[in-house]
Amino acid sequence: xxxxxxxxxxxxxxxxxxxxxxxxxxxxxxxxxxxxxxxxxxxxxxxxxxxxxxxxxxxxxxxxxxxxxxxxxxxxxxxxxxxxxxxxxxxxxxxxxxxxxxxxxxxxxxxxxxxxxxxxxxxxxxxxxxxxxxxxxxxxxxxxxxxxxxxxxxxxxxxxxxxxxxxxxxxxxxxxxxxxxxxxxxxxxxxxxxxxxxxxxxxxxxxxxxxxxxxxxxxxxxxxxxxxxxxxxxxxxxxxxxxxxxxxxxxxxxxxxxxxxxxxxxxxxxxxxxxxxxxxxxxxxxxxxxxxxxxxxxxxxxxxxxxxxxxxxxxxxxxxxxxxxxxxxxxxxxxxxxxxxxxx
Amino acid sequence: xxxxxxxxxxxxxxxxxxxxxxxxxxxxxxxxxxxxxxxxxxxxxxxxxxxxxxxxxxxxxxxxxxxxxxxxxxxxxxxxxxxxxxxxxxxxxxxxxxxxxxxxxxxxxxxxxxxxxxxxxxxxxxxxxxxxxxxxxxxxxxxxxxxxxxxxxxxxxxxxxxxxxxxxxxxxxxxxxxxxxxxxxxxxxxxxxxxxxxxxxxxxxxxxxxxxxxxxxxxxxxxxxxxxxxxxxxxxxxxxxxxxxxxxxxxxxxxxxxxxxxxxxxxxxxxxxxxxxxxxxxxxxxxxxxxxxxxxxxxxxxxxxxxxxxxxxxxxxxxxxxxxxxxxxxxxxxxxxxxxxxxx
DNA sequence: CGAAAGGAAAGAATCGTTTTGGTTCTTTCC
DNA sequence: GGAAAGAACCAAAACGATTCTTTCCTTTCG
Numbered sequence: 117x118x119x120x121x122x123x124x125x126x127x128x129x130x131x132x133x134x135x136x137x138x139x140x141x142x143x144x145x146x147x148x149x150x151x152x153x154x155x156x157x158x159x160x161x162x163x164x165x166x167x168x169x170x171x172x173x174x175x176x177x178x179x180x181x182x183x184x185x186x187x188x189x190x191x192x193x194x195x196x197x198x199x200x201x202x203x204x205x206x207x208x209x210x211x212x213x214x215x216x217x218x219x220x221x222x223x224x225x226x227x228x229x230x231x232x233x234x235x236x237x238x239x240x241x242x243x244x245x246x247x248x249x250x251x252x253x254x255x256x257x258x259x260x261x262x263x264x265x266x267x268x269x270x271x272x273x274x275x276x277x278x279x280x281x282x283x284x285x286x287x288x289x290x291x292x293x294x295x296x297x298x299x300x301x302x303x304x305x306x307x308x309x310x311x312x313x314x315x316x317x318x319x320x321x322x323x324x325x326x327x328x329x330x331x332x333x334x335x336x337x338x339x340x341x342x343x344x345x346x347x348x349x350x351x352x353x354x355x356x357x358x359x360x361x362x363x364x365x366x367x368x369x370x371x372x373x374x375x376x377x378x379x380x381x382x383x384x385x386x387x388x389x390x391x392x393x394x395x396x397x398x399x400x401x402x403x404x405x406x407x408x409x410x411x412x413x414x415x416x417x418x419x420x421x422x423x424x425x426x427x428x429x430x431x432x433x434x435x436x437x438x439x440x441x442x443x444x445x446x447x448x449x450x451x452x453x454x455x456x457x458x459x460x
Numbered sequence: 461x462x463x464x465x466x467x468x469x470x471x472x473x474x475x476x477x478x479x480x481x482x483x484x485x486x487x488x489x490x491x492x493x494x495x496x497x498x499x500x501x502x503x504x505x506x507x508x509x510x511x512x513x514x515x516x517x518x519x520x521x522x523x524x525x526x527x528x529x530x531x532x533x534x535x536x537x538x539x540x541x542x543x544x545x546x547x548x549x550x551x552x553x554x555x556x557x558x559x560x561x562x563x564x565x566x567x568x569x570x571x572x573x574x575x576x577x578x579x580x581x582x583x584x585x586x587x588x589x590x591x592x593x594x595x596x597x598x599x600x601x602x603x604x605x606x607x608x609x610x611x612x613x614x615x616x617x618x619x620x621x622x623x624x625x626x627x628x629x630x631x632x633x634x635x636x637x638x639x640x641x642x643x644x645x646x647x648x649x650x651x652x653x654x655x656x657x658x659x660x661x662x663x664x665x666x667x668x669x670x671x672x673x674x675x676x677x678x679x680x681x682x683x684x685x686x687x688x689x690x691x692x693x694x695x696x697x698x699x700x701x702x703x704x705x706x707x708x709x710x711x712x713x714x715x716x717x718x719x720x721x722x723x724x725x726x727x728x729x730x731x732x733x734x735x736x737x738x739x740x741x742x743x744x745x746x747x748x749x750x751x752x753x754x755x756x757x758x759x760x761x762x763x764x765x766x767x768x769x770x771x772x773x774x775x776x777x778x779x780x781x782x783x784x785x786x787x788x789x790x791x792x793x794x795x796x797x798x799x800x801x802x803x804x
Numbered sequence: 805c806g807a808a809a810g811g812a813a814a815g816a817a818t819c820g821t822t823t824t825g826g827t828t829c830t831t832t833c834c
Numbered sequence: 835g836g837a838a839a840g841a842a843c844c845a846a847a848a849c850g851a852t853t854c855t856t857t858c859c860t861t862t863c864g
Contacts, residue, residue: 120820131844136822146842166579167514168820171849176511178559178581187548187558191541200560204531208562213581214531215522215559216544218552235510236850237522237557344743373747399688403717405749464850475814480852490812512850515819580820 119160128156139164170236178213179203179426180238182229182252184245184311186220193342193370194398195415199244199266202419210427212239226251233261240430242266242422246278247310262433264426266418268312277429279422279440281413283313286444287320287365290393290411293446294363295328298455299391303336303361305350305375307368314339317367317395336361340371347374355382362455366394369401372408372451387453397447407449417442463504472500483508514580522557523547523770524582526573526596528589528655530564537686537714538742539759543588543610546763554771556583570595577605584774586610586766590622591654606777608770610762612656621773623766623784625757627657630788631664631709634737634755637790638707639672642799643735647680647705649694649715658683661711661739680705684715691718699726706799710738713745716752716795731797741791751793761786 121139125132130153137145138153145153156162170176181200183190190196200214207214215238219225229252232238241256246267256263257276265278294302304321306314318337325332338353340346347366351374354360366372372394379386386392386406394401397412421440429435465483469476474497481489482497489497500506514520525544527534534540544558551558559582563569573596576582585600590611600607601620609622638646648665650658662681669676682697684690691710695718698704710716716738723730730736730750738745741756765784773779 118820121822122820132821133823133845134843137843140822144842149842163574163578165515165820166575166581167511167520168849169579169822170511171509171515171820171851172822174849186552188545188552191545191548194538194541197535197538197541201532201535204535204560204562208530208532208564212562213559213576214562215557216548218548218556218558220552230507231510232557234507237510400744400747403744403748405747462850465852466850476851477815477853478813481813484852488812493813509850512819513852515821515850516852518819 118165119162120165121162123160124153124156124162127160128153174236175430176237176239177211178215178238179207179423180215180217180229180232180241182217182225182241182243184247185225187216187218188220190244193368194400195342195368195370195396196244198398198415199419199422202416202421203242203423204419205416206420206423206427212423212427222251226255230255233259240264240426242426246270246280246312247308248312248315249310262426262429264422264429266422268316270312273439275437277425277438277440279418279425279442281418281442281444283316284320284323286395286411286413286446287317287367288324289320289446290395291321291324291365292328293409294365294391294393294452295324295330297363297391297452299363300330300455301336301359301361302330302363302365303338303354305347305354305364305366305371306337306339307342307346307371309339314367317365321365342368342371344370344374344377347371347376348378349374351375351378355384361390363391363452364393366392369394369396369398369404369408369410372410373400373404376404376408386451391452391455393446393452401447401449406451408451409449410447411444412447413444414442462509463506464509465506467504468497468500468506471504472497518580519774520581520583521555522559522582523551523767524559524561524573524576524585526561526569526585526587526589528591529569531560531562532564534588536688537712538744539686539712539714539740540588542742542759543763543766546760546765547586547767548763549760550764550767551771556767556771566595570599574599577603584608584770586770590614590624590656591652592656592659593654606770606773608766608773610766612660614656617783619781621769621782621784623762623769623786625762625786625788627660628664628667630739630755630757630790631661631711632668633664633790634739635665635668635709636672637753638709638735638737638796639668639674641707641735641796643707644674644799645680645703645705646674646707646709647682647698649691649698649708649710649719650681650683651686651690651711651715653683658711661709665709686712686715688714688718688721691715691720692722693718695719695722699728705734707735707796708737710736713738713740713742713748713752713754716754717744717748720748720752730795735796735799737790737796745791745793750795752795753793754791755788756791757788758786 121132121135125135138150217228219228240262243265248270268280269276338350340350393409395411397410401408401410465476465479469479482494561572563572584606587609592614612624613620682694684694737753739755741754745752745754
């Protein structure tokens with residue numbers, strides 16, 4: 117049915133191996149023969165079978181993407197489409213394809229990755245998150261699979277190529293910004309505690325408090341999911357305190373949106389009653405009400421560099437381990453204001 | 461290096477074919493042998509090579525996703541992450557993987573699809589859009605590749621399984637809603653003219669005008685890209701008219717956001733000066749200022765059904781052609797108001 | 805008791821490439 | 835004129851499964 121390399125060979129009166137070399141444009145074949153073979157290919161409408169090539173080659177030109185949860189859930193946060201945009205851009209130039217992991221529970225995702233990797237479906241993997249004691253990362257390392265992580269590995273960061281922001285500094289700057297505005301009761305709303313990005317941003321927040329001589333209050337630290345609902349939950353908790361914060365560092369725009377929602381429901385105004393600075397600077401931070409002051413972490417770049425470096429690693433096994441830090445910038449909008457003592 | 465079926469066979473003292481059958485859990489193998497083989501697999505840490513299996517099998521358990529433009533661009537519109545969420549959900553249950561097309565120009569995308577398909581990398585394809593005279597669709601049909609389109613095929617819709625909304629009706633209802641509010645100068649802002657979804661929504665809009673006896677004005681029809689910038693452009697055009705519209709039917713939320721931006725820049729209020737109803741009901745329609753009245757087209761469902769039906773088609777070649785219509789609902793928020801004659 | 809029947813596993817071909825190791829034929833040079 | 839070198843191509847063995855066909859044992863029954 118399908119036309120194979122053999123059919124082409126027959127038609128061009130050469131051996132299959134010759135056809136293969138013509139495809140690879142090997143210098144060992146004369147121009148005359150190449151031309152003849154190429155004509156035969158055109159005439160028969162030949163297209164190489166990638167699967168067969170992959171088998172012989174042990175390379176698939178496919179990169180696997182691993183999300184922290186089911187794609188179904190993760191894609192609710194604009195971070196992921198955006199990071200994939202960057203990856204896609206980088207990958208396109210090098211003619212690689214992308215494959216998404218599906219899998220709902222952590223165990224399923226793990227199995228999915230094992231299948232991808234052992235099944236030799238992908239040449240390398242990008243982890244779109246980094247968390248403490250991640251089985252998947254351990255597995256990839258043990259199996260010596262080319263991979264890059266977006267975020268900072270929990271341990272042995274110097275042994276793993278990764279692309280990250282300087283989240284500690286970014287969070288410190290964000291917090292300092294609020295301090296400069298006169299705030300003293302500043303809360304931190306982070307994502308899952310096991311995510312390194314949460315830890316780093318929390319550390320930056322702590323540093324800023326410390327060097328400003330402000331008290332670090334445990335009840336001002338809340339962790340929820342990186343979703344709108346997470347922000348809502350977090351804000352409810354904080355508002356139930358005897359002395360609620362006057363400013364918030366929120367680790368994610370979508371969460372901040374939830375925070376905003378809850379605040380509005382409670383009749384509190386931003387930035388009048390509460391100031392907010394969040395992270396990611398995705399589209400919604402621009403259109404929320406009020407527009408959010410947010411740390412732009414250059415998500416697109418994170419993805420782009422991750423993919424670029426993974427491909428280098430795949431194509432050159434001796435590529436050194438790298439750590440790539442993408443710069444961030446605080447984008448000031450309208451969710452922060454000077455602290456005003458209660459007017460009463 | 462890697463442990464293959466042969467190693468397992470040797471270890472278990474059976475033939476490779478027997479091991480293969482054990483993997484497939486064939487009834488032709490006795491329980492005793494199965495157990496023995498399974499133990500050998502465990503001991504050696506065997507994992508089947510998917511590529512080899514695919515070659516022998518002519519099936520990859522992978523579904524290709526084709527976007528209308530580069531992933532890099534398309535992912536700017538929340539429609540795509542959302543539709544992939546649905547696809548991902550459906551695909552996960554059936555143990556399929558997803559592969560994204562990358563490719564910037566139309567020609568590149570076409571080549572990408574040909575590679576996917578001829579290279580036998582995917583068992584089927586989902587087209588995430590539908591446009592007139594689409595080469596890719598023609599190709600898939602000619603090659604008899606299992607595929608499903610999201611949207612309505614331009615021609616021969618009865619020969620192609622597709623998942624769509626009743627866009628004509630949805631647009632008619634949206635327009636009628638504006639008419640009921642007393643508007644008479646209603647403009648239509650659509651996406652690319654070649655997209656069937658644009659055509660259908662335009663038809664619905666026309667129908668509504670006609671049955672209400674309102675004039676159909678060519679200068680009230682604008683087509684731009686399904687991006688924020690598209691909406692901005694469109695609005696600028698409309699505002700330059702001698703008699704600008706008092707209400708808009710916008711075919712996409714992200715575009716509507718651009719429209720909103722431009723309107724705000726011009727000092728016009730929504731819904732005070734202009735009423736807007738848009739499509740998709742993605743998150744941003746909820747958080748925009750004002751929140752948009754938008755037609756919820758159930759994007760998640762569109763994706764889910766598309767994937768589910770594609771898999772049925774792949775697994776049963778005799779599956780009949782289907783057309784699946786996903787219901788829509790108009791979600792009323794705060795971007796529409798009664799028409800008020802200029803106060804002056 | 806011996807042949808037929810039937811179950812379990814082995815053997816070998818196949819899937820469509822790549823790649824290693826030849827072979828053949830022409831050219832070069834003493 | 836003949837050996838050596840080199841160009842151009844061919845044949846066959848991977849790659850790691852699946853699957854069709856065959857073979858080998860047991861049973862069963864007249």
